[in-house]
Amino acid sequence: MFSRAYKTAVTVPPLLWVTLFLLVPYALLFGYSFWTVSPAQTIVHHWNLGNYRELLHVHVYFETLLRSLWIAVRVMLFALLLGYPLAYYLSFHAGVRKHLLYQLVIIPLWVSYLVRAYAWKTILGSDGVLNTLLQYAHLTRHPVEFLLYSPFAVVLTLTHIYTPFAFLPIYASLEHIPRNLVEASHDLGASPLQTFWRVILPLSIPGVLAGATFAFVLSLGDFLAPLLLGGPSGIMISNIVVSLFGAAYNWPLGAAISLCMLLLVVGLLFLSQRLEKKWSYS
Amino acid sequence: MIASTQPAASPQPLLSLRGVCKSFGKLTVLRAVSLHVDEGEFLTILGESGSGKTTLLRLIAGFERADSGEIWMAGERLDLLPPYRRRVNTVFQSYALFPHLTVRDNVAYGLRVRKVAAGDVEKRVNEALAMVKMSAFAAGKPAKISGGQQQRVALARALVNRPRLLLLDEPLSALDANLRRQMQLELKSLQREVGISFVFVTHDQEEALVMSDRIALLRNGSLEQVASPRDIYGRPATSYTAQFIGHTNLLRGRVEHGVARCSGLEFSSSASDGPALFSLRPEHIRLAGAGVPAAGDTVRFQARVLTQSFHGATDLLQVECAEGLKLTVRLPSHGALTGQRDFEFAATDAVAVRDSEERS
Numbered sequence: 191m192f193s194r195a196y197k198t199a200v201t202v203p204p205l206l207w208v209t210l211f212l213l214v215p216y217a218l219l220f221g222y223s224f225w226t227v228s229p230a231q232t233i234v235h236h237w238n239l240g241n242y243r244e245l246l247h248v249h250v251y252f253e254t255l256l257r258s259l260w261i262a263v264r265v266m267l268f269a270l271l272l273g274y275p276l277a278y279y280l281s282f283h284a285g286v287r288k289h290l291l292y293q294l295v296i297i298p299l300w301v302s303y304l305v306r307a308y309a310w311k312t313i314l315g316s317d318g319v320l321n322t323l324l325q326y327a328h329l330t331r332h333p334v335e336f337l338l339y340s341p342f343a344v345v346l347t348l349t350h351i352y353t354p355f356a357f358l359p360i361y362a363s364l365e366h367i368p369r370n371l372v373e374a375s376h377d378l379g380a381s382p383l384q385t386f387w388r389v390i391l392p393l394s395i396p397g398v399l400a401g402a403t404f405a406f407v408l409s410l411g412d413f414l415a416p417l418l419l420g421g422p423s424g425i426m427i428s429n430i431v432v433s434l435f436g437a438a439y440n441w442p443l444g445a446a447i448s449l450c451m452l453l454l455v456v457g458l459l460f461l462s463q464r465l466e467k468k469w470s471y472s
Numbered sequence: 473m474i475a476s477t478q479p480a481a482s483p484q485p486l487l488s489l490r491g492v493c494k495s496f497g498k499l500t501v502l503r504a505v506s507l508h509v510d511e512g513e514f515l516t517i518l519g520e521s522g523s524g525k526t527t528l529l530r531l532i533a534g535f536e537r538a539d540s541g542e543i544w545m546a547g548e549r550l551d552l553l554p555p556y557r558r559r560v561n562t563v564f565q566s567y568a569l570f571p572h573l574t575v576r577d578n579v580a581y582g583l584r585v586r587k588v589a590a591g592d593v594e595k596r597v598n599e600a601l602a603m604v605k606m607s608a609f610a611a612g613k614p615a616k617i618s619g620g621q622q623q624r625v626a627l628a629r630a631l632v633n634r635p636r637l638l639l640l641d642e643p644l645s646a647l648d649a650n651l652r653r654q655m656q657l658e659l660k661s662l663q664r665e666v667g668i669s670f671v672f673v674t675h676d677q678e679e680a681l682v683m684s685d686r687i688a689l690l691r692n693g694s695l696e697q698v699a700s701p702r703d704i705y706g707r708p709a710t711s712y713t714a715q716f717i718g719h720t721n722l723l724r725g726r727v728e729h730g731v732a733r734c735s736g737l738e739f740s741s742s743a744s745d746g747p748a749l750f751s752l753r754p755e756h757i758r759l760a761g762a763g764v765p766a767a768g769d770t771v772r773f774q775a776r777v778l779t780q781s782f783h784g785a786t787d788l789l790q791v792e793c794a795e796g797l798k799l800t801v802r803l804p805s806h807g808a809l810t811g812q813r814d815f816e817f818a819a820t821d822a823v824a825v826r827d828s829e830e831r832s
Contacts, residue, residue, distance in 0.1 A: 368566075368568065370564050370566060370568040371568055371570060371571075373533075373535050373555070373562075373564070373568070374562070374564060374568040374569075374570070375570075375581070375585075376534070376535075376554070376555040376556045377533055377534075377535075377555055377556075377560075377561055377562045377630075378556075378561065378581050378582035378585060378629070378630075378633065379556050379557075379582050379585050379586050379633065380556055380581070380582075380585040381556055381585075384585050388581070388585070389570060392572045393571070393572060469572075471571035471572055471613070471615065
């Protein structure tokens, strides 16, 4: 059908791209993770499992990973709890306002991540909008400190940032449900609530899984929100990786953590894809 | 029994529509439609696309609200109820089977949401599947079965609820011609068997003639004629009905003192004096036997054969009469016919019809 030259022209650039910017860096990461840093701060190219052993025995890494997972789980749940009803309303009940509301959900994505994170800093800070309001209303006398520099601030910010990512695939899956299935359900005597549980929700599961995966994976690897708003108690695993590759100068250990994270995320993506397939019927 | 105390002469119809109007924005879809469906009746709503027939069905099912008018079923105002409270079920044009449920769970859906006991659900679902010969496919998902089989499942899913009334929205339009004919007969015998009233929507006049007890012909949102298949075909009230259901020749002329004159043809007519329009079916015109004298009410005329086409059991002829009047004639298959021929028809077969163009 197509000439050899055409096939080459089409396949080589993406292959090259993937090799240069994905496979080579991962191979380097893999290599680094088995090396060590000498007391003289040089990287020793001597293969050993020391970095992985350290991950298992030094509690702070494991604890930070657990905290990161817990933050990601909460962000995912909140993003679904906010994103699903929004998507449902838009898809089934918004009528002519549908497209306007859709744009309103999408617009924040055009604003820089950094700006949105900083916005929360000015809202939650001790001189922030929220504390000023609380004091003005005489609800507190002193600024409430726990708002900023806490896991709470991180979860709040990440939820705000990643809810549109959960919303989009859910909305797409709801839009894909043939409306005559909803009519058929009502026709067979199912109330709107029964129709939701028995028809709409099951058919939107692929979108929920995709949205949940987006929110979870993106927030698990996030490092800006914890850096800006997390404080010492809100540190996440990516912050550790950043410092290991930076000030701490321990690339091998950083590489080992990165690789573990990579495996975790790839495993999750694989699982979510399998589940999505199982739940899709089109 | 309460039913026996009612006068048998005027049984209350199961469903009645009273002056139902519906518009979508500026587009008027139904204009004051009044119609009734009797208990156990097979009523077909026939019409071209855009005539409002699907909207009419959706109003009965409850997916749309009428702008004015009322719908009553068995002494109860139906149009005020949400669709899930109506004892009406629908077979959708595209079947609308739930893709995530098995065939069995699709059929059980209506019973389960109405909280019927599990044992009864099991029994009734099995009966319904057996009725449409789909028991063997019960465990599969709808995507695994053919269009005709999906059709049967959709039917079982509706009938298992024992509705008072079943609505069918062009359910056979997606099937190929052979399967379609077979399903027409199956559907008709199934309807007799279960004794449930069917309201069947189609644009196919042949399908309507084959299946219905009565046909309601819809045109631009108004009912053109409601009658039994034989009546609507044999006694069309308007020129539109005559042309839409079957083929016909329309003869325009005048009636004076019981005699109609249409472009050189003369025949007795009971229509009132004045301009008149007659429908004469092509199969009612035949070749006049040579030497056989015409019977009392038979109209004889000479015509030239223009074209002849072979349609299996019959031949279709275009003929031209003395005054340039062109007629279509359907004859039992014959050898080739050419030149001037004598034709005849019975005067009673020329049916006076109202001119649909004048009215609208």
